[in-house]
Amino acid sequence: METPTARVEVAPRPLVGLDLGELLALVRAAGEPPYRARQLYRGLYRDHAGRVSEISTLPLALRNGLLRDCGSGLPEVRQRHTSADGTVRYLVGLQDGRTVECVFIPERARDTLCISSQAGCAVDCRFCLTALMGLERNLTAGEIVGQVLAIAGDRDLKPRRRPVNVVMMGMGEPLLNLGPVMKATRLLADPAAVGIPQRRITVSTSGIVPKIAEFGASAVRGKLAISLNASSQGQRAEIMPISSKYPLDALLEVCRSYPLRRWERLTFEYVLLKGVNDSDTDARRVAGLLAGFKCKVNLIALNPGAGIEFGIPSDDRVNAFRSIVHRRVPCFVRKPRGRDIFAACGQLRRTASPPLVHPDPSEGQNL
Numbered sequence: 305m306e307t308p309t310a311r312v313e314v315a316p317r318p319l320v321g322l323d324l325g326e327l328l329a330l331v332r333a334a335g336e337p338p339y340r341a342r343q344l345y346r347g348l349y350r351d352h353a354g355r356v357s358e359i360s361t362l363p364l365a366l367r368n369g370l371l372r373d374c375g376s377g378l379p380e381v382r383q384r385h386t387s388a389d390g391t392v393r394y395l396v397g398l399q400d401g402r403t404v405e406c407v408f409i410p411e412r413a414r415d416t417l418c419i420s421s422q423a424g425c426a427v428d429c430r431f432c433l434t435a436l437m438g439l440e441r442n443l444t445a446g447e448i449v450g451q452v453l454a455i456a457g458d459r460d461l462k463p464r465r466r467p468v469n470v471v472m473m474g475m476g477e478p479l480l481n482l483g484p485v486m487k488a489t490r491l492l493a494d495p496a497a498v499g500i501p502q503r504r505i506t507v508s509t510s511g512i513v514p515k516i517a518e519f520g521a522s523a524v525r526g527k528l529a530i531s532l533n534a535s536s537q538g539q540r541a542e543i544m545p546i547s548s549k550y551p552l553d554a555l556l557e558v559c560r561s562y563p564l565r566r567w568e569r570l571t572f573e574y575v576l577l578k579g580v581n582d583s584d585t586d587a588r589r590v591a592g593l594l595a596g597f598k599c600k601v602n603l604i605a606l607n608p609g610a611g612i613e614f615g616i617p618s619d620d621r622v623n624a625f626r627s628i629v630h631r632r633v634p635c636f637v638r639k640p641r642g643r644d645i646f647a648a649c650g651q652l653r654r655t656a657s658p659p660l661v662h663p664d665p666s667e668g669q670n671l
């Protein structure tokens with residue numbers, strides 16, 4: 305019969321999201337030897353995707369005691385919506401009852417997980433469905449890394465055997481929740497934890513200028529993507545009000561001095577809105593703004609949704625824009641994934657009943 309473990313005498317915090325030092329304090333407080341912390345760390349992040357009860361290297365009484373006193377904190381998969389292209393949009397539940405969305409995107413050579421850094425978003429980009437929710441709250445590091453663990457557990461992903469990319473492009477502005485984002489990144493990137501290399505992690509920002517330098521100063525960090533979306537300050541301020549606070553020239557200036565690592569380049573994302581920012585003149589201006597940067601440009605034709613007032617540019621317009629930019633800066637068209645289930649870029653808004661074929665804005669429902 306298992307003997308009951310001593311109660312943990314530290315403030316109870318969910319296990320998922322704690323780093324090795326914090327786990328060490330926890331197992332010491334429970335009267336256990338320090339090596340249990342490493343077993344717990346590996347079990348949580350590397351071997352069992354946050355499922356504490358399955359960490360068989362730990363005595364059952366310790367597992368039960370930790371779960372009783374701290375809780376696992378692993379987000380719970382509540383809903384899955386599967387696209388015709390194999391993309392899956394997940395709704396996951398957090399401990400306080402809130403929910404966020406994250407997306408699994410299968411590709412031939414790897415899988416990509418798009419995760420959220422906040423519940424909702426305060427930034428108010430005009431082309432984004434998440435913006436319509438407003439900000440509910442920041443996520444903790446455990447809730448950020450927990451989305452990766454929840455999807456990995458659900459799909460039996462093994463990042464050490466088949467490459468997994470993580471992009472923080474779901475709900476929220478990661479640089480407005482920088483501390484938890486950086487801690488989650490360290491847990492994701494640590495080979496003894498989740499083990500996803502830094503070069504496979506991307507953090508996307510709408511351009512929070514003062515935080516970009518802080519992000520770049522971190523020893524462990526993902527790659528940086530900048531959501532550009534306009535060819536002039538006036539145009540950008542119209543579709544991204546944040547640009548009034550952090551103007552385009554200040555954004556480009558901080559990007560110019562960004563400390564890229566040897567293997568790294570910046571990504572500029574550009575959502576094309578029909579008749580707004582998709583002309584040949586816009587393309588020439590974008591090329592002019594970004595010439596000289598070590599970067600690439602990803603073009604995304606608008607992903608529609610109820611409440612978004614812009615139109616989708618034609619494929620010909622997208623390709624013409626790409627050709628012009630590509631003369632001076634590497635430029636690619638990103639194929640939308642999961643548009644039919646509201647899983648594509650800018651579409652995360654907990655839409656409950658996705659249409660089966662093509663998204664018709666009038667059909668969207670919210671929980």
Ligand code: SF4
Binds near residue numbers: 432
């Ligand atoms: S695009 Fe990103 S930063 Fe802008 S409102 Fe949507 S979630 Fe927020």
